[in-house]
Amino acid sequence: MIEIHKATIHAIELNLLSPFSTSYGTVTNRELLLLEVEDISGEAGWGEVVAFSTPWYTEETIQTCFHMLNDFLLPALIGKRLTTPLDLQEIFNPIKRNHMSKAAIDCAVWDLFAKKNNKSLSQALGGTKEAVEAGVVVGLDDIHKMVHKIDEHLKAGYKRFKVKIKPGADYDLIKQIRNHYPKLPLMVDANSAYSLNDLNLLQKLDEFDLMMIEQPLDSSDIIDHRHLQQQLRTPVCLDESIVSYDDARKAIELGSCQVINVKVGRVGGLTEAKRIHDLCQKSNVRLWVGGMLESGISRAHNIALASLENFTIPGDISASSRYWNKDVILPEVEVDDGLIHVPKEPGIGYRVDRIFLNKVSTYQKTYA
Ligand SMILES: O=C(O)CCC(=O)C1=CC=C[C@@H](O)[C@@H]1C(=O)O
Numbered sequence: 257m258i259e260i261h262k263a264t265i266h267a268i269e270l271n272l273l274s275p276f277s278t279s280y281g282t283v284t285n286r287e288l289l290l291l292e293v294e295d296i297s298g299e300a301g302w303g304e305v306v307a308f309s310t311p312w313y314t315e316e317t318i319q320t321c322f323h324m325l326n327d328f329l330l331p332a333l334i335g336k337r338l339t340t341p342l343d344l345q346e347i348f349n350p351i352k353r354n355h356m357s358k359a360a361i362d363c364a365v366w367d368l369f370a371k372k373n374n375k376s377l378s379q380a381l382g383g384t385k386e387a388v389e390a391g392v393v394v395g396l397d398d399i400h401k402m403v404h405k406i407d408e409h410l411k412a413g414y415k416r417f418k419v420k421i422k423p424g425a426d427y428d429l430i431k432q433i434r435n436h437y438p439k440l441p442l443m444v445d446a447n448s449a450y451s452l453n454d455l456n457l458l459q460k461l462d463e464f465d466l467m468m469i470e471q472p473l474d475s476s477d478i479i480d481h482r483h484l485q486q487q488l489r490t491p492v493c494l495d496e497s498i499v500s501y502d503d504a505r506k507a508i509e510l511g512s513c514q515v516i517n518v519k520v521g522r523v524g525g526l527t528e529a530k531r532i533h534d535l536c537q538k539s540n541v542r543l544w545v546g547g548m549l550e551s552g553i554s555r556a557h558n559i560a561l562a563s564l565e566n567f568t569i570p571g572d573i574s575a576s577s578r579y580w581n582k583d584v585i586l587p588e589v590e591v592d593d594g595l596i597h598v599p600k601e602p603g604i605g606y607r608v609d610r611i612f613l614n615k616v617s618t619y620q621k622t623y624a
């Protein structure tokens with residue numbers, strides 16, 4: 257049993273080492289909200305709001321998440337007694353959607369719950385792997401720079417390469433990359449930049465033997481993706497379209513995808529992510545853990561989640577040094593020959609670097 261006695265939002269700002277461009281636009285500065293929850297004994301669990309500053313990926317932003325946490329979710333959490341993180345549903349249910357705000361609480365409570373039970377977060381979730389495979393994303397850029405980045409990541413041992421595409425930077429771009437690397441485990445992510453009118457072009461991508469094409473069509477669609485999947489050899493992977501277990505169930509029933517990218521923030525936390533994992537395992541749908549250009553705290557949740565058995569495809573889980581000069585956790589996340597070690601220490605298994613946190617903090621608010 258844990259009783260949440262206190263919670264603190266630490267708003268921070270980190271600079272990405274290199275700007276990240278997708279079909280929607282470019283991210284350079286990363287605002288994040290780190291959430292620390294404490295129980296009556298003073299033990300702390302950590303979560304993170306991974307929404308972006310503007311609503312380009314989903315409808316949530318850092319500001320809307322602050323509003324939800326400040327005005328609804330944290331006041332409802334303080335003083336609550338929880339037997340397991342699953343009890344959070346009672347607090348979440350009266351509030352529609354707002355998954356990224358809920359996920360911050362869900363993850364912090366999972367971390368705290370694991371620590372109180374002297375288990376690693378991986379163990380608490382039912383994870384079995386000692387190490388997880390690391391994949392990497394190469395944002396849209398000049399082709400020479402993209403090839404240079406792929407070379408660097410290949411040397412670091414990354415096991416899966418994701419390249420962003422958009423209309424005008426798709427077929428020819430991927431052809432050039434394939435010419436350089438005929439055997440590279442390569443996939444593309446379109447972030448909803450196409451429609452069924454682009455069927456011919458999307459079918460032409462079949463010739464590149466891609467591992468999958470991620471979210472080619474509209475961000476809330478599962479019907480058009482079904483028609484597309486029927487006419488493509490390349491497996492369709494859904495990202496933005498799957499924000500809950502029910503979305504996953506319906507997409508699987510329709511045959512709208514063969515793969516799902518599970519992002520903890522997008523689906524509202526680790527409890528929902530694990531439910532999606534279990535469903536996909538029964539339904540033979542393949543899975544991997546997606547990334548949100550997040551700090552080490554959220555990366556730690558991702559590592560624990562990816563240690564579950566059915567995450568069989570390397571995730572967008574890269575080393576801290578691929579994003580930041582310095583991460584907020586100690587030790588930082590490292591990739592060794594394409595693998596990330598799953599911590600065995602209680603909870604997320606990384607410490608928060610308080611001195612650095614204070615340096616990058618823009619504001620703080622405590623709820624008790
Ligand atoms: O965190 C990472 O390493 C990858 C991040 C990444 O590819 C994405 C994050 C957020 C929005 C998108 O542009 C993209 C994705 O859609 O998966």
Ligand SMILES: [Mg+2]
Binds near residue numbers: 445470471495496517
């Ligand atoms: Mg995506």
